Amino acid sequence: MKKSLLSVLIAGMFSGSVFAFEPFTVKDIRVEGIQRTEAGTVFSYLPVKVGDTLNDEKAAQSIKALFATGFFKDVRVEVDGDVMVVVLQERPAISTINFVGLKEFDKDVIIKALKETGIAEGRIFDRALLDKAEQELKRQYLTRGKYAANITTTVTPLERNRVGINFNIEEGAAAKIKQINIVGANAFKEKELVSQFELTTPGWLTWYTKNDQYSRQKLSADLEKLKSFYMNQGYLEFAVESTQVSISPDKQDVYITVNVNEGERYQVSSIKLAGDFAISEEELKKLVVVKPGDVFSRERLNDSTKAIGDRLGKEGYAFANVNAMPEIDKEKRNVAFTIFVDPGKRVYVRRINVTGNTKTRDEVVRREMRQMEGAWYDAEKVTASKQRVDKLGFFSEVAVETPAVAGTADQLDVNVNVTEKPTGNLMLGVGTSSTDKIILSGSIAQNNFLGSGNNVGIQVNSAKSYRTYVFSYTNPYFTVDGVSQGFDVYHKTVNTSSTAIAYYSSVSTGGAIRFGFPIGEKESLGLGLGLDSTAITTYDESPQYYKDFVNKFGDRNLSLPVTLSWNSDGKDSFFLPTRGTVQKASLEVSVPGADLTYYRAGYQLQHFIPLTSKFTWMLSGEYAQANGYGGKDLPFFKNYYAGGVNSVRGYKGSSLGPVYADSNGSDYRIGGNRKLVGSSEIFWGLPGIEKNFRMGWFIDVGQVYGDGQKLDLGELRYSTGISAAWISPVGPLKFSFGKPLNKKEGDKSEAFQFQMGTTF
Known part of the structure; x- marks a missing residue:
């Protein structure tokens, strides 16, 4: 005779003195109610094994462990003689996910995003996760300016304890920025200030740029641009006091209001250097482009401190600190700057690391490096190295980092990370003439043959008027000193009868070494x-x-x-x-x-x-x-x-x-x-x-x-x-x-x- 332990065990969780049965040794464990879940999966989560003594505490642990898997919406433990019976009711599995009315986003992108929240075909259905996914999808529509978007989610039960999820979406039209107002601006016309913004009212290209749709990130960036504009015109104390973003009742128009405090316009009264210069103070002074009497400009001041930092970097001071400290005289509307220079320790390059080159050989990148391992760090040479690697044309991106070596104060590594791009080119030229109608020409070239950096090319022109066959080869590092060597072999046929050029024909065969x-x-x-x-x-x-x-x-x-x-x-x-x-x-x-x-x-x-x-x-x-x-x-x-x-x-x-x-x-x-x-x-x-x-x-x-x-x-x-x-x-x-x-x-x-x- 089976005896249910669920209610008694729940009571036992609150009162340790209540027991529903006498503990016994489990001779067998039987699982009932499962359809998709394997019995072995259930056994792997149970804290009770055959031969163990089952009591109310272990029964409660069993129920808790199975609930924690998230696979089941009901768990009961029953006793049939000396057999422990686990009765389960599985949560439904998600069979299909469908979208109706989805146009703004790519379906595959949304499917991937839902999977990250726990909603995906084959997974256990959880209403709480579905609600969370629905809210996230709504938020994504808000980022696109579609404030009127409406999402209705329908869950349809299917056979074999499965469900289908349908997202019914009414996207509506994106709200457009109707007006941008700047309150408190007196020194400049509002039109000039608004022109600094990336966000704008609808224009001839905004259908593509989407800049007429409100974005919190874009507004933050625009406010920083506005601040930079003012500070470059001398308004040292400029501040954005508040912003208000409102939407019309029909959720179609967005109004942005920015409240600013311009402050006073300041001139530079003096500028001096202080600290440990490492190199001549006179040389550093020449790099300062801000002069006494100038209207304050944050951009020019930053350019000055950067130039000093770069100059120190050229001498190996990779971690130099250069900071400008202001002394403001509000009565005279003047500001004096002291540029503090701390070059830090001179450092040298321990190692140059090249990563990301899945096809191109390391030596092809390394031979373009002007910064050498074991030498003093030179910021100018590192920049030149990056440009030379980029101009190879083999990579879509070239990133250079110079992290300090852990545990040292005078070493760094130069990490060059590249992203390979296709370096073969199949070029087609298309033209027209009254006789040829369509003129086709083409060339096939591999600028990075087998990752060696060598160029191999075949040019073919198939037009009736010009037939060209060219084979070329170039080794840009024929010698270690960078002497290049190459050759060309060609056969060209010209017949100008169908062109604008006067009539003649020729056949040329030849070659060259270079x-x-x-x-x-x-x-x-x-x-x-x-x-x-x-x-x-x-x-x-x-x-x-x-x-x-x-x-x-x-x-x-x-x-x-x-x-x-x-x-x-x-x-x-x-x-x-x-x-x-x-x-x-x-x-x-x-x-x-x-x-x-x-x-x-x-x-x-x-x-x-x-x-x-x-x-x-x-x-x-x-x-x-x-x-x-x-x-x-x-x-x-x-x-x-x-x-x-x-x-x-x-x-x-x-x-x-x-x-x-x-x-x-x-x-x-x-x-x-x-x-x-x-x-x-x-x-x-x-x-x-x-x-x-x-x-x-x-x-x-x-x-x-x-x-x-x-x-x-x-x-x-x-x-x-x-x-x-x-x-x-x-x-x-x-x-x-x-x-x-x-x-x-x-x-x-x-x-x-x-x-x-x-x-x-």
Whole structure:
């Protein structure tokens, strides 16, 4: 006969003198009521085993232990003779989770977030956890400005003690910031102050940026920007006293009010240094950009203390403390600063650690390091090392940390953590012509072959007019001193019948070997020697200029070009530079003794100027000139051309320059021996994807001049438009929409131009 112990045991939990039965030795344990839970799982949680003596205390412990698992909503212990009977009622399991009306968030992201709260398919259903998950989901909608969002949760019982959970969501429209008010501001117009905020009222781009939707984090950041703005204008005691955020009754409009106390405007009365300088005080004073008589600026003061810290860091004082202490004279509205300098101990680098390079070899990163192990720490060299590793182009992120070595006061490690990125490139170029319709070109390259840092590339152009096959190889560290070595082998076929260029065809086969010699941290010299064999075919439609050249020098020519180059790369980033200058000068000379003797010389310049934290101005220019020498003419197939997505945008590719009119009155371009192009472009990134996408507004200028033509700047062609560059999941994409500004009769325009590619 079974005897239930539940009620008696509960009483026994409050009164140790109450017992429901005489203790006995358990001969067997039987589990009843389970459907999904294995009996072995129940036995593993029971504190009672066969052969143990069961009393009211152990029975109570058994009930408590099984309840604690969370698997059961009812637990009873009964006795059947000398058998302990555990009667269980399982909690239901979650079979399915469904969403109705979910648009604002990705379903997989929400499923993952719910799993972290304990709600997931296959887990035990807990109403308390479901309520918590529902509240968290509502909170997420509030962060997106959807204050009217309504979430209804339905739990549906299913067979085999399971349930289905349905989230029925009415998202509603996101509330927009209707107005931002700043109360207490007198020194500046409210419009100027509000312009410092990232949060804003609805505008033409806010559909993407979401900056017209209230966010507590964004408001906190904006208030700090407002404070910085005031303090950089001399308002040392500026303070934000309070903020109020209210929402309209229909939960569609948000009103933000900021109450400020501007305080007085202060001037700097004096500034001095104090402490242990470690280096010349006069040298440190030159780094202070805040001068007596200046209006106080927190930014300029911070720049001064940072410059002093960086200068000490260059001498090995990695943990220098530089702090500016103010002395305020409220009556005169002056502030005096004493900059206290504590260089600390001079430290050296114990070890350089490279992590995150799953494919790239350690040596590829280490050979770019300018900070050496065992040497005094040099902040400038650490920064240069980071930039050099970044400019390899092998990594999407490069982070450098300099933690102190535990247990020492004069050592630190340099930890370089990199995030690998695809370094193979499959580039596709797409163009149009009246005959070819679609022109495809491409190249496949691996810039980090087998993680060695070497470059291997194959270029293929499959257009009807230009067929190119090139294999190239470059070892950037042919020697340990950084001398590079590489070679190229190519076969090129040209047929200009379907292009804007005057009609001819050629077949070129050749190769070259090249070396690069570093002559500075950012500069190098290049030397190359090549061999080229080119066969030329002219036609009745070809210009007489082409025919005369073939008659004079033959239809097959051999040249031995020697190339010299100078490169200076001072930009701060490989992909999206914001500052620095890049220069390149080159000279190609086909040496005497070959069928053709000519030279081609050029100079290119790119200069990046940071206008603000979001906008970068780029100025670029190129001038190139070529001619024959030794009584020989410049080969016409070595002429320069301009126009197109990588030149003067808005004009059709290779369409600028001297014109040849055939007997039918059709105009064709024959190129020239001088090229002058330039560009001014302002870049900006889109919020949230600055590392992958940027847009630009450009003004391009350029022209090509023929032999004997005056370099007339009045013949330059101008264009303007919008550009976009996107490192997309399918590869790099480049777009431009340009419009000629001074198009003349005969010019060929092309508004939309693009290149596309993929990475692997």
